[in-house]
Amino acid sequence: MVRLQPDPFLNELTSMFERTTERGSVWVTLKHSSDKSKAQRNKMKTTGENIEFKCLIRATDGKKNISTMVGAKDHQRFQASYAILLKARLTALKKRERKDKRKAADSDKKLEKSKKKSAAQKAST
Amino acid sequence: MVYITSWDDFVERSVQLFRADPEKTRYVMKYRHSEGKLVLKVTDDNECIKFRTDQAQDAKKMEKLNNIFFTLMARGPDADISEVGGKEQMEAQAPKKGRGRKQ
Numbered sequence: 001m002v003r004l005q006p007d008p009f010l011n012e013l014t015s016m017f018e019r020t021t022e023r024g025s026v027w028v029t030l031k032h033s034s035d036k037s038k039a040q041r042n043k044m045k046t047t048g049e050n051i052e053f054k055c056l057i058r059a060t061d062g063k064k065n066i067s068t069m070v071g072a073k074d075h076q077r078f079q080a081s082y083a084i085l086l087k088a089r090l091t092a093l094k095k096r097e098r099k100d101k102r103k104a105a106d107s108d109k110k111l112e113k114s115k116k117k118s119a120a121q122k123a124s125t
Numbered sequence: 126m127v128y129i130t131s132w133d134d135f136v137e138r139s140v141q142l143f144r145a146d147p148e149k150t151r152y153v154m155k156y157r158h159s160e161g162k163l164v165l166k167v168t169d170d171n172e173c174i175k176f177r178t179d180q181a182q183d184a185k186k187m188e189k190l191n192n193i194f195f196t197l198m199a200r201g202p203d204a205d206i207s208e209v210g211g212k213e214q215m216e217a218q219a220p221k222k223g224r225g226r227k228q
Contacts, residue, residue, distance in 0.1 A: 023159050030191075030195065032201075033198075072201075090163065092161035093183070094179050
């Protein structure tokens with residue numbers, strides 16, 4: 001498990017997605033973690049120290065493991081970049097049947113709705 | 126483990142599971158590009174709840190759940206997530222993307 005800074009982690013995650021387009025999967029795990037062993041935590045508990053928790057993010061494609069930590073200060077920036085990354089990579093999912101509706105995009109919403117209905121009916125017949 | 130079919134159910138139960146045991150619970154996303162499949166799993170090793178989909182629209186919903194879990198995990202299980210459900214994010218991103226959309 002390689003611990004990376006958030007930005008290199010996202011870069012590496014991107015290449016994992018690229019490597020698995022033909023075959024394979026990518027797993028991304030989020031976990032609430034103090035990044036300390038149980039023994040350390042117990043020690044801190046008994047001495048009354050405050051245990052700091054962060055969000056641990058791990059990713060694997062089955063071959064390579066990477067991980068990073070984000071805390072309360074930087075998780076929003078990370079989650080925004082992560083969301084953009086996912087949007088760019090999760091492209092094999094099915095879209096709702098809208099492919100032919102681009103022409104109608106400029107017209108009135110009501111019109112669009114009725115067109116969709118009629119198109120759906122045509123498609124089904 | 127049976128897959129949960131209702132997204133809202135899945136979100137509610139996964140947050141419950143996390144809050145019950147924050148230190149053990151993990152949230153896993155699995156994406157298989159070749160088959161266009163997405164599986165979400167939340168487990169504390171006792172209970173396991175899963176959701177699977179092949180729909181792009183569910184990926185958008187997942188974005189909100191991601192934000193909820195990032196907030197819960199980075200800020201602690203008592204963090205307020207009522208605002209996280211996408212609203213905050215959308216408002217933060219709107220000025221960059223949609224120029225003059227609101228006014």
